[in-house]
Amino acid sequence: MQTKPQALVVMDRQSFDAHFDAARLERLAGLVELGDPVWTDDLDSASVRARLAEVEVMLTSWGAPRLTSKRLAAAPALKAVLHCAGSVRGLVGDEVWRRGIRVTSGADANAIPVAEYTLAAIIFAGKKAPFLAADERRAYEGWGSVSGHGDLSNFRRTVGVVGFSRIGRKVVDLLKVLPTTTCLVADPYADPAEVSRAGATLVGLAELLPRVDVLTLHAPELPETRNLIGAAELSMLPDSATVINTARGSLIDSDALAAECAAGRLFAILDVTEPEPLPAGSPLRRLARVMITPHVAGSLGSEIGRLTDHAIDELERLSARQPLRAEITAENWALGLSA
Numbered sequence: 001m002q003t004k005p006q007a008l009v010v011m012d013r014q015s016f017d018a019h020f021d022a023a024r025l026e027r028l029a030g031l032v033e034l035g036d037p038v039w040t041d042d043l044d045s046a047s048v049r050a051r052l053a054e055v056e057v058m059l060t061s062w063g064a065p066r067l068t069s070k071r072l073a074a075a076p077a078l079k080a081v082l083h084c085a086g087s088v089r090g091l092v093g094d095e096v097w098r099r100g101i102r103v104t105s106g107a108d109a110n111a112i113p114v115a116e117y118t119l120a121a122i123i124f125a126g127k128k129a130p131f132l133a134a135d136e137r138r139a140y141e142g143w144g145s146v147s148g149h150g151d152l153s154n155f156r157r158t159v160g161v162v163g164f165s166r167i168g169r170k171v172v173d174l175l176k177v178l179p180t181t182t183c184l185v186a187d188p189y190a191d192p193a194e195v196s197r198a199g200a201t202l203v204g205l206a207e208l209l210p211r212v213d214v215l216t217l218h219a220p221e222l223p224e225t226r227n228l229i230g231a232a233e234l235s236m237l238p239d240s241a242t243v244i245n246t247a248r249g250s251l252i253d254s255d256a257l258a259a260e261c262a263a264g265r266l267f268a269i270l271d272v273t274e275p276e277p278l279p280a281g282s283p284l285r286r287l288a289r290v291m292i293t294p295h296v297a298g299s300l301g302s303e304i305g306r307l308t309d310h311a312i313d314e315l316e317r318l319s320a321r322q323p324l325r326a327e328i329t330a331e332n333w334a335l336g337l338s339a
Contacts, residue, residue: 005056005319006077007032009039011084012063019061019084019308031315032057043071053077057318059311061085069095080318084311086110086298088328089221097330102318104326107166109310110299114246115170117297118216121269122175125214125242126154130291131267148264150240151213158182160212161200162228163219163247164190171216172198184208187219209236214244221248231256234266242267246297249274258283261290271297 009016016039040048043065052075061084072095080102088105096103124130128149159175161168164187175183176199183200186208195202215237219225230253245252249272260266262283268290284290299307314324
C-alpha cells in the first residue's frame with residue numbers, strides 16, 4: 001500500500017476556517033497524513049520547523065508566509081505547493097523553481113466570480129445604473145429626466161477586454177448572454193485564432209480604445225503594465241464610456257481617470273484601486289460618476305469552498321501521478337500569468 005504524503009496547511013486562521021469545513025478536512029485527510037499541527041501561519045517556530053522537515057505537500061492560501069530560501073531549506077522533502085487562492089506572486093520565488101517544487105494555483109476557480117462581477121458591471125454600465133443611483137437629484141425623477149449619461153442601452157454595445165487572461169477569456173464567454181455585443185480584445189501575447197474562436201476580435205490597444213462603450217481590464221500586474229491606461233489612453237475613449245477594473249489598481253493612472261470623470265466625460269466601476277484602499281481625500285471617492293467596491297469581485301464567503309475543492313482536486317491528481325490542470329511554471333510566473 002502506498003504511503004500517503006505528509007502535508008501541512010499554511011495560511012492564517014481566518015483563511016483556514018473559511019477553506020476547511022469538516023467535510024473538506026475529512027476529504028483532505030483521506031489523501032494525506034495530517035500531523036501536529038495540521039495548520040499553521042508561522043513557518044519559523046521551533047515546533048513547526050520540526051514538522052517542516054517531513055512535509056511533502058503544502059496547501060497554502062491568504063496569510064501564508066513567503067517561501068524564502070531559509071524556510072525552504074527547513075523543508076527538504078517538499079515536493080508540491082497547492083495554493084487555495086489566486087496569485088502566488090507573494091508566496092513563491094526563484095528558489096521554489098530551482099528546487100523543482102511543483103506549484104498550482106486556484107486562479108482558474110477564482111476567475112469565475114471575478115468574471116461574473118465583471119459581466120454584471122458591464123450590464124449595469126450599459127444602463128449607467130450605479131451612477132444614476134449615486135446621483136440623488138436623478139434617483140427618483142424617472143427615466144425621462146436622465147441626460148448627460150450617454151445611450152442607456154445594452155443593445156449593440158462594443159466592449160473592449162484588455163488582457164486575454166483567465167478572467168478575460170471568461171468575460172468574453174459570458175458576454176455571449178448579450179448577443180448583439182461586439183467584443184474586442186487587446187493583448188500582445190494572445191493568439192488571434194484563439195480569440196476568434198472565443199467569439200471576439202483581437203486588435204491593438206490604440207485601435208480598441210476609440211471603439212468601445214465599455215473598457216474592462218484583465219491584464220497582469222507587471223512593471224510594463226503600470227499605468228497601462230493613462231491620460232493618453234483615456235482621452236481616446238468615446239464620451240460616456242465606462243472603465244471597469246477588477247484586475248489591479250496599478251493598471252490605471254488614478255489621477256487621470258479622476259480628471260476625466262470629474263470633467264463629465266467618462267464613468268468608472270472600480271473593484272481595485274491604487275493605493276488600496278484609496279485615501280479619504282482621493283477625488284475618486286466623491287465622484288458620482290465613479291463606483292468603488294472594496295475588492296469583492298474575487299472569491300468570498302461560500303465561493304472560497306470552490307478554491308479549496310480546486311486544490312484538493314489537484315492533490316488527487318498529484319497522488320495519482322496524473323497531469324496537474326493548474327500548474328504554475330517558472331515561465332508563466334515570470335510573465336505574470338499566475339497573478
